[in-house]
Amino acid sequence: MRILVVGAGATGGFFGGRLAQAGRDVTFLVRERRAQQLRRDGLVIVSPNGDVTLTPKLVTGDELGADYDLVFFTVKSYGLDQAIADIAPAVGPETMILPVLNGMRHLDVLVERFGEHRVLGGLCAISGTLDADGTIRQLAQQPQHVAYGDRKDPRSARLQAVHEQFSDAGFPTTLPPDIIQSMWQKWVFLSSMATITCLMRGPIGQVVAAPGGTQFAESVVAECAAIATANGHPMPADELDRTLTTVTTPGSTFAASMFRDLSQGYPIEADHIIGDLLARAEAHDVPAPLVRLAYTHLSVYQQSLAR
CATH class of the missing domain: 1.10.1040.10 (N-(1-d-carboxylethyl)-l-norvaline Dehydrogenase; domain 2)
Structure with a gap:
């Protein structure tokens, strides 16, 4: 599964980094300034559960083109509109979009732009920060986690495919029976x-x-x-x-x-x-x-x- 992680801050960088560390096919969509930083220093995660420095696969908005199987949407809500415009070239007929933003409004916005069937539900818990030097620092020892679900069919085959990618990737995952709840x-x-x-x-x-x-x-x-x-x-x-x-x-x-x-x-x-x-x-x-x-x-x- 080709995974596009939108953002490489405290959330996207942490979960995307752990996915990449576990051998998943992960590409980070980032701004040019962050891309330069990552090319120079690598993706650095400092965590009570294990530090790691990775050489990430990167792409900027003007370079994005090929279809991805999954878009993992981790930006802050005030960056939502720009991120939607950025990812449009990467979204094909069967691309799934997994947002982990807080609240609910982003689901309406994503569905309006990309269609009901492409948008999954999701949430994450992470206590972390992005240092001035670009280091992703986990602030709490307890494992960070991601939960996700198909909003229409919680037992869908496509959701199981996502679950296979996220399982055993360095953080706990859950499949709630009702992701919206x-x-x-x-x-x-x-x-x-x-x-x-x-x-x-x-x-x-x-x-x-x-x-x-x-x-x-x-x-x-x-x-x-x-x-x-x-x-x-x-x-x-x-x-x-x-x-x-x-x-x-x-x-x-x-x-x-x-x-x-x-x-x-x-x-x-x-x-x-x-x-x-x-x-x-x-x-x-x-x-x-x-x-x-x-x-x-x-x-x-x-x-x-x-x-």
């Missing part, structure tokens, strides 16, 4: 974390130590879970308990990646993760005042970046 569960968790830590401008431990902090965090989770329920994807009790425990743990240094990006003056995925969730709340008349406040707050930040 799994994506919603992750979305509730991420949007809760982002709303809490970005709005309060601090990690979970600082929030719950503040007067009213625990009640605030619980109220945010309740809003996000209510939105999911109204859209036909209620949170299972164990997942809801796990989320509530995570956002109310005293002394926790845990914070959303959006908060880390916000703190460093980087672009954020506010529209894709918080704004789209709020739109789906409004479509079902679900009150979400805290999520709305967070979106207003983050929108002001995005305006400052634009200036």
Whole structure:
């Protein structure tokens, strides 16, 4: 299977690098600056689970042409439109597209551009960062993982072909029976974390130590879970308990990646993760005042970046 990994940052570089290390046929679609860096230094992964330096197969947008069997879509949501334009030459009649972006809006955009049958569902968990020198650094020891599914037929032959490629490649994989439900569960968790830590401008431990902090965090989770329920994807009790425990743990240094990006003056995925969730709340008349406040707050930040 010919695999095109879109992006070689912390997510694409890590999972694509492990796939390449396991002998899969992987090519990275990257910008020219990143291509120069990778040609000079190699693809470097520093991880508690094993370091590696690879000589990756690379292609830039103006060089892309041949059909690929699988496009592994790992870019941030604010790079979605440009990445879609970039990959178009690589998408043939039977090409599968596996996105692991957060939220749900990207599925609608990809389906509109490439058709319902090409787009799989997927998500990943990774705690990592891209250093200034291009090194991909895994921040947590627990294995990073990828989950994926055929949105229409969870037992399809093409999904099994993808699973064969991703299995035993240096990270755990799962085949949820309902990938859309799994994506919603992750979305509730991420949007809760982002709303809490970005709005309060601090990690979970600082929030719950503040007067009213625990009640605030619980109220945010309740809003996000209510939105999911109204859209036909209620949170299972164990997942809801796990989320509530995570956002109310005293002394926790845990914070959303959006908060880390916000703190460093980087672009954020506010529209894709918080704004789209709020739109789906409004479509079902679900009150979400805290999520709305967070979106207003983050929108002001995005305006400052634009200036």
